[in-house]
Amino acid sequence: MWIAFLVTNILAHAATIRPSAGSNTGSTVRRVIATIFIPVTAGDSAFRALGRWLVWFYRGVPPPGFRQGLLRDDSLQAAATSGAVAICIPFQFAPLLAGRWELVEGDRMAVWLDDTTYFWGATATAQDFPKGLKPLGRFPRYIPFVLPPNVQLLSPKLEKTKIPPESSALSSIIAIVQIVLSIRDLYNNYRSSVVVKGLSSPYLVVIPYFLMSFVNFVACIFVGSYRRVSVLRMKDDIKENFNELYIVDCPREKCSGKKNSERHQVVLAIRNERPPDVLISRQDKNVDKLPGCNVPWLRLALSKIGISATGRSKVDVASQQSRMFEGFALLSIY
Amino acid sequence: MWRVSNLGCSKVSPCSPSINNIEFNGVGWNPVMFEGAVLTESAPISAEPVPSHEYSISSTRIFTTGLFHFRRKQSFTAVCHHLQWAFGFGCGQKDTNPTNKLKGRRAIFLKQFFITNQDWRLYWGIMQRQIPVSHREEHSLFRFLRNAKRKVLRATTFKEDDEILLRNGQDMDELQVWLDEQYPDIKVNLRHMPHQLGSSYLFSGIFLQLVITVFLGALTRFKLGEASYAGWFLVWIYGGPFLRWKWFNDETLHQKPCLSAPTWLFFGISGVLTVAVAAGVCGGIAVICVNLMAAICDTTFTPSAGVWILIGVSIAAVFAIIGFGVTFFSKFAGECTILVFLTIVEFVEKCLSSSDD
Numbered sequence: 001m002w003i004a005f006l007v008t009n010i011l012a013h014a015a016t017i018r019p020s021a022g023s024n025t026g027s028t029v030r031r032v033i034a035t036i037f038i039p040v041t042a043g044d045s046a047f048r049a050l051g052r053w054l055v056w057f058y059r060g061v062p063p064p065g066f067r068q069g070l071l072r073d074d075s076l077q078a079a080a081t082s083g084a085v086a087i088c089i090p091f092q093f094a095p096l097l098a099g100r101w102e103l104v105e106g107d108r109m110a111v112w113l114d115d116t117t118y119f120w121g122a123t124a125t126a127q128d129f130p131k132g133l134k135p136l137g138r139f140p141r142y143i144p145f146v147l148p149p150n151v152q153l154l155s156p157k158l159e160k161t162k163i164p165p166e167s168s169a170l171s172s173i174i175a176i177v178q179i180v181l182s183i184r185d186l187y188n189n190y191r192s193s194v195v196v197k198g199l200s201s202p203y204l205v206v207i208p209y210f211l212m213s214f215v216n217f218v219a220c221i222f223v224g225s226y227r228r229v230s231v232l233r234m235k236d237d238i239k240e241n242f243n244e245l246y247i248v249d250c251p252r253e254k255c256s257g258k259k260n261s262e263r264h265q266v267v268l269a270i271r272n273e274r275p276p277d278v279l280i281s282r283q284d285k286n287v288d289k290l291p292g293c294n295v296p297w298l299r300l301a302l303s304k305i306g307i308s309a310t311g312r313s314k315v316d317v318a319s320q321q322s323r324m325f326e327g328f329a330l331l332s333i334y
Numbered sequence: 335m336w337r338v339s340n341l342g343c344s345k346v347s348p349c350s351p352s353i354n355n356i357e358f359n360g361v362g363w364n365p366v367m368f369e370g371a372v373l374t375e376s377a378p379i380s381a382e383p384v385p386s387h388e389y390s391i392s393s394t395r396i397f398t399t400g401l402f403h404f405r406r407k408q409s410f411t412a413v414c415h416h417l418q419w420a421f422g423f424g425c426g427q428k429d430t431n432p433t434n435k436l437k438g439r440r441a442i443f444l445k446q447f448f449i450t451n452q453d454w455r456l457y458w459g460i461m462q463r464q465i466p467v468s469h470r471e472e473h474s475l476f477r478f479l480r481n482a483k484r485k486v487l488r489a490t491t492f493k494e495d496d497e498i499l500l501r502n503g504q505d506m507d508e509l510q511v512w513l514d515e516q517y518p519d520i521k522v523n524l525r526h527m528p529h530q531l532g533s534s535y536l537f538s539g540i541f542l543q544l545v546i547t548v549f550l551g552a553l554t555r556f557k558l559g560e561a562s563y564a565g566w567f568l569v570w571i572y573g574g575p576f577l578r579w580k581w582f583n584d585e586t587l588h589q590k591p592c593l594s595a596p597t598w599l600f601f602g603i604s605g606v607l608t609v610a611v612a613a614g615v616c617g618g619i620a621v622i623c624v625n626l627m628a629a630i631c632d633t634t635f636t637p638s639a640g641v642w643i644l645i646g647v648s649i650a651a652v653f654a655i656i657g658f659g660v661t662f663f664s665k666f667a668g669e670c671t672i673l674v675f676l677t678i679v680e681f682v683e684k685c686l687s688s689s690d691d
Contacts, residue, residue, distance in 0.1 A: 002626065002630050037653065038573075039542070039574070040542045040578070041574070044534060045534075047534035047538045051533070051534050055528075087520070089509075092505075093508075093512065094442065095440075095441075095460055095462060096465065096505055096506060097527075098461065098463075098589050099530060099531055099589040099590075100462075100528055100530070101527070101531075102531055147522065148526070151521070151522050152523075153520055154521055155518075157519070158520065194553050194554060195554075196559070197560065197563075198556070198558055199554050199558050199559055199564035199567060200558065200564040200625070202626045207546060207550070208542060208571060211545055211546065212542070232517060235517070235518065236516060
């Protein structure tokens with residue numbers, strides 16, 4: 001009986017947690033396990049959602065009051081309030097928003113709002129690079145940031161857009177039943193133990209669990225929970241602007257670059273679905289003949305590291321391995 | 335947070351990458367600035383090394399005993415800011431150039447000695463840039479505190495600081511223009527940006543601490559009962575929320591370069607405290623488990639110290655195993671699900687075919 005009391009409380013509490021929008025299975029499971037052992041972690045996402053709702057309520061447009069969107073619904077505005085709508089921001093502006101707007105991490109499920117295709121495309125592997133170029137890392141040129149809750153939708157099309165949240169009926173019912181039954185059981189059956197043993201009574205363990213269930217229940221009333229983050233498309237389609245950059249190791253055979261002394265270079269590759277205009281051939285050292293390279297900075301960059309670029313027609317073999325890349329830019333490391 | 339991700343290479347590089355010549359400005363590719371001249375299509379190709387005028391190192395002594403010293407070392411490029419803390423013999427040198435403090439303020443990437451909210455493989459995170467007051471609409475209380483702080487620190491601020499803020503303000507204006515152009519269907523008020531993310535993390539802990547104190551007080555009148563059991567229970571119940579207070583210190587290290595040695599020291603101490611509280615939480619769970627078992631069996635258990643430690647370590651091990659297991663297997667969750675599904679389908683087909691035979 002007592003085990004049932006404790007276990008049902010813990011499991012019911014775990015059933016009410018709300019993962020962040022777009023969380024993958026691994027992070028959700030980790031969160032559930034953390035909430036079982038340390039119940040305070042259950043309230044993180046709920047408090048964040050309630051905080052966003054409060055910001056929307058006080059600073060949202062139109063002015064606050066009882067109106068559509070006060071409680072959770074399937075409108076885009078409600079999704080934005082919940083933190084499930086993102087936009088792309090160029091890399092140069094990212095430091096202005098970092099730490100103020102929420103970043104959509106690479107392991108969260110993000111889809112384009114209009115066609116629900118995945119935001120994070122296929123990733124290039126080391127085999128996709130030309131020989132001699134070792135990929136070190138990648139980052140997007142346009143970074144998805146979650147929109148703040150006080151965003152204003154200006155177009156009727158967006159106002160009519162629907163993003164249904166996940167159903168919270170079951171978790172709400174579980175939370176209500178848990179809270180009512182826990183208080184009732186604690187009062188009727190375990191009151192004597194609490195009175196006699198005081199803080200050493202083991203039955204007090206359930207209190208943080210049903211408190212956090214209550215917080216999750218309140219959050220479910222006002223803010224929906226979403227399975228994925230919807231990214232609004234830019235006016236300039238991002239597919240035309242290659243959203244992925246790769247940092248590639250120094251292509252020189254014997255690089256003398258040492259930390260904090262002589263610098264050596266890395267190459268930045270721009271990923272693209274189209275066949276590349278410029279390819280790198282380590283064997284061809286003739287830097288004066290660059291028929292296919294019409295990008296000044298690229299010519300300079302390649303010449304500095306002692307390699308040349310050749311036209312598409314001359315490097316069929318290399319193009320098999322670098323079909324995904326548009327070009328390479330020289331950067332330096334220290 | 336978003337992370338720079340690794341492609342599975344064994345090691346990042348002999349040195350860590352730092353973007354220096356900013357051909358790429360986040361929107362498009364700039365013509366290369368070389369020795370002050372913009373190269374054009376017809377410009378001659380030079381084989382000279384990359385100019386290093388944008389790269390500089392600043393090293394300053396923080397503490398010295400005469401025999402050895404601790405120093406702070408900063409490496410700046412146009413785009414990267416790398417902060418390190420180092421130990422050395424001798425007195426070390428004090429950095430006398432005040433402008434070095436301001437270098438790297440407009441970098442995009444940040445790397446610090448201790449990795450907090452950054453990628454542990456490439457070690458670079460996005461650096462937060464300060465937004466000028468003129469571009470913020472904030473609560474009057476925040477405004478008052480900020481003005482007071484500015485008045486106090488007026489003597490130690492530099493003109494360059496204002497220039498940096500001015501440029502940051504221009505960037506904010508550019509961002510607003512860019513947003514209006516690229517997202518004409520939405521309107522975002524950039525002046526109403528929150529100061530910091532993650533405050534819900536702290537509120538969650540404070541809420542639980544406050545409400546649970548009220549509940550416990552009302553139910554038990556703070557009667558301890560068996561003191562050791564009560565102590566462990568309180569460690570478990572308050573330990574998790576207590577760790578949330580670290581947020582105040584950790585938050586300053588996430589996206590900003592931290593030049594304060596005491597802050598780093600406190601960061602280290604709080605890390606040790608975290609381990610201590612985690613051990614306490616495991617002990618608390620052990621006590622709760624034993625206490626519950628005793629209550630279920632209607633008896634009293636008095637395990638020896640060794641058994642208590644064993645139970646606590648077992649709980650910590652379960653934590654670790656589950657954590658590693660979930661992290662490891664979640665990568666293959668999709669594939670495993672398909673494999674299990676196919677295996678079941680194959681098994682059912684075999685069963686059906688054998689029953690037909």
